[in-house]
Amino acid sequence: MEIMSFIRSYVVPEGFPDSVTPSYVPYMTWRALKHFFGGAMSVFTTRALLNSVGVSQSRATSGAVAINWILKDGAGRVGKMLFARQGKKFDYDLKQLRFSGDLMMELGAGIELATAAFPQLFLPLACMANVVKNVAAVTSTSTRTPIYKAYAKGENIGDVTAKGESVGNIADLLGTGMSILMSKRNPSLVASFAVLSCGYLLSSYQEVRSVVLNTLNTARFTVAVDSFIKTGHVPSLKEGNLEETIFNPPWRHQPVAIGSRFGEAFQEPASFVATRPLFEDERYIVTYNPAKDKVYALLKDQAKQDDILKAAFHAHVLLHFINASHANLKARKRMNSDQGSYHYVNPNPLNMDFLAHIEESCKIVTSSYGVFKRKAREQGWIMSDSLLNPGRARLCGVAPQ
Template identity: 75%
Template sequence: MVQEVMSFVRSYVVPEGFPDSVTPSYVPYMTWRALKHFFGGAMGVFTTQTLLNSVGVSRNTATSGAVAINWILKDGAGRVGKMLFARQGKKFDYDLKQLRFAGDLLMELGAGVELATAAVPHLFLPLACAANVAKNVAAVTSTSTRTPIYKAFAKGENIGDVTAKGECVGNIADLLGTGLSIMISKKNPSLVATFALLSCGYVFSSYREVRSVVLHTLNRARFSVAVDSFLKTGQVPSLQEGNMQETICNFPWLKDGPVVLGSRFKDAFQDPGAYLALEPLFEKERYMVTYNPSKGKVYALLKDQAKSDDILKAAFHAHVLLHFIQSSNSSRTSSRRQQEHGHSNLIPTTTDLEAYIADSCKMVSTSYGPFKDKAAEQGWRMSESLLNPGRARLC
């Protein structure tokens, strides 16, 4: 009897052939996903109750027609926000984990705004609309990143089974959280304290959920981790190590990183003379790399003949040059402090910069091949499309 019950439960929550049909990271991911949905379901009760109170359902301060109109406008605003944000679809492939976590933070922000309607019920419509926009944008992020994550867990052609069971686990946890929250709400707990507790649980579970995902592809964040490790140790990290070292809270829209791939000429070079001085070094390459001292960034410019491998090599070269400059800056800072305990000028001179670039060309010519081989040995799949190269090209 017990075995039959367990078999029935397993048929709903784990893919057929488990655990051999999925990767090892499936279990921790689903554990944190279930916990996140549990907290999300619990918060849903309080936010919905607050919205209904704010719009006047329980206080009989609004007619049923006005309530319906407000609710329709609120939902309509959310759908518009979802539609507008969906055009950013390709970016979900570049920084899947970062955007997934950012979407969950946005979901919490929307829930917080919904609760704020309790304090200012006369502002129900604008606040509810803003909250629904935030939550619908978060929903787009969750939906768009769901399939690639499930695909990473599937072994063979069982992506549909993995997806179905994953969604079932989320729904079960959501229902449990909703039931618990209904029981708690009958005791009229502090709204702020309850929300703060549930919100912390939701965000922490979301972070651990995303952190547990092991992807085989090298996007910008994981590419940086792999190259940095290779330059320092001569080894490329394993899939597990590379994913664990990836920065999750580095949201792509806040600012560009220290390496700009596929940049424009005017951003990379301060004057044409700098370009002419470096051009002979990259005569046989389909790209160029340089460092702009005024912006403190390394720029990789792609020529119009650049193919997939050229883009990957340009990104690798840019990180090598960045490593040279950062190492030199650290040495100069240490030397300067020993001499006068002051601050040093970390901007390399034109002569130093040309020497760094020349040295980086020599290093890349001998190390790019071994880097690719060691990355492939560890199971990494490199694709220039996930490095998000800009559209600008040198003619």
């Protein structure tokens, strides 16, 4: 019993399990696995770096080798410093950036491994790898505290953080030890790295998915509003977090933009003139740009936090009507094709009747936004503050009546 108490004092917060939320255990399990695979990979990548610098500098002095190594580390620190200016973005999309950081960590490790194949390119490859890995390290460090804060009950965030880091270090050491034993058998460097990398990324993805946050960022807000529009039900904290999209490729089309500029949202002034009267009593304007197939929410300069939340809700309601119109158009085209009919179908009717969709969305939002907020609060979502990352553009001189 004394041994177990000694071990618990290093790996779980005092008062466990009552001192943390229920999702703490799965999060720490996946976190430990991730660090285990990470520690194991570090043995192979470090060996590759040492071998390549030794080969590439076979005729150089030890001082030249040391200079190369210092330059490699220096490049990484510069990359870390430059990336740190992203600041608030770490709060807006915490899970997405956390997983992207782990992807970058794997990319950096892969580049380090490549130095074994191209030892003559050690310095540029090692510098590049260190920049990528240090950017990933900034992401990991910046998102760590908010995650631990979500698990702490009361004023024990320091204890939760300390024990979480302890678990990570223990798993890292175990992975390093296992990898050292493996390396004595001279396994295939590429095959070993591929297996460990897959384990690392799978653990990372599950680690991030297990985090339960009660704030509404863009991804969780989209899940909550879509569920409310389709079923009238706002998902619980656990449901909303599980359905949240973790990986968003940069090239993925984003159908909604909050806090947009005038020129992005409106194709011509006539669209603004037609839309503006519908939002005389609001601190925002929502519209649809058919050319970009995107819904825009423009914020007036008096907009407060609740106005931003309402604008985002309204934008998703309008998007629902737009998507329904797209689906109806496709169904009509398919039906005409099946029947051999050649009747003219306007290829983009939204150019003509998007104003009707906006009018309809205004009616829905007036009657349902308050209901959405009430149900969201009942499920535990924080509605007084959101992390929707609105743009900085604001409409001036368009005050509500």
